[in-house]
Amino acid sequence: MNHDQLIQNTISFVKKALEHAEGGHDWFHIERVYNTSKFIAEHENTNTLVVELSALLHDIADPKFHDGDESVGPKLAKTFLESQQVDIATINHVVNIIQHMSFKNSLENNGAVFTSTELEVVQDADRLDAIGAIGIARAFNYGGFKNRALHDPKIAPNLQMTKEEYKASKAPTINHFYEKLLLLKDRMNTETGRKLALQRHQFMETFLDQFFGEWEGTQ
Numbered sequence: 001m002n003h004d005q006l007i008q009n010t011i012s013f014v015k016k017a018l019e020h021a022e023g024g025h026d027w028f029h030i031e032r033v034y035n036t037s038k039f040i041a042e043h044e045n046t047n048t049l050v051v052e053l054s055a056l057l058h059d060i061a062d063p064k065f066h067d068g069d070e071s072v073g074p075k076l077a078k079t080f081l082e083s084q085q086v087d088i089a090t091i092n093h094v095v096n097i098i099q100h101m102s103f104k105n106s107l108e109n110n111g112a113v114f115t116s117t118e119l120e121v122v123q124d125a126d127r128l129d130a131i132g133a134i135g136i137a138r139a140f141n142y143g144g145f146k147n148r149a150l151h152d153p154k155i156a157p158n159l160q161m162t163k164e165e166y167k168a169s170k171a172p173t174i175n176h177f178y179e180k181l182l183l184l185k186d187r188m189n190t191e192t193g194r195k196l197a198l199q200r201h202q203f204m205e206t207f208l209d210q211f212f213g214e215w216e217g218t219q
């Protein structure tokens with residue numbers, strides 16, 4: 001099968017799979033990560049097909065919606081790629097990337113055994129979608145979905161909480177900036193990713209200044 005046909009088939013497959021996904025994880029998230037991945041890859045030496053397929057398939061089954069099962073996404077991707085007669089080396093690489101992307105935003109993922117430039121590119125693109133204007137929108141969308149307060153001056157950000165404690169706490173959305181989003185710029189893998197992250201980071205800092213000014217009634 002030629003490259004364009006394979007990409008088209010993959011897009012159709014992903015759109016269908018994400019039909020009922022919530023706003024932060026819908027097809028448009030995938031489309032943004034796909035476009036940003038291609039943009040970053042222009043400055044890196046990568047296998048383009050692997051980058052494209054990994055970006056498109058990276059959130060095919062979010063463990064949050066599959067009882068925490070992290071094996072569903074990689075399995076679905078593998079079966080799909082086999083049905084498209086993709087060569088085994090490409091399939092293995094893409095599945096490896098998806099497996100390691102499933103820990104993508106966890107800050108404790110330093111012991112990962114697998115790495116590749118293609119993984120680094122798609123991971124950067126996924127992290128970039130969590131910061132800047134889009135990142136702010138996604139965070140408040142998620143907070144609304146979870147019925148979290150925007151901000152609560154009595155609940156300070158806590159960088160030591162485990163994921164489980166975090167889920168159980170009713171942490172307001174603004175805390176998520178301090179616990180995760182503002183830390184992402186220092187976790188970028190590529191030069192291009194770092195540059196984009198810096199600009200988006202500054203935008204979040206400006207947003208937070210304005211937010212607290214308005215909260216206090218001084219701005």
Ligand code: ADP
Nearest residue numbers: 024104105126129130135138139142143173176
């Ligand atoms: P990914 O797209 O990498 O799978 P996540 O599933 O961790 O990322 O999060 C999806 C979106 O929801 C991101 O924009 C993230 O910042 C946001 N989000 C996740 N957890 C929280 C939270 N506790 N409060 C606010 N936003 C959150």
Ligand code: NI
Nearest residue numbers: 029058059126
């Ligand atoms: Ni994602």
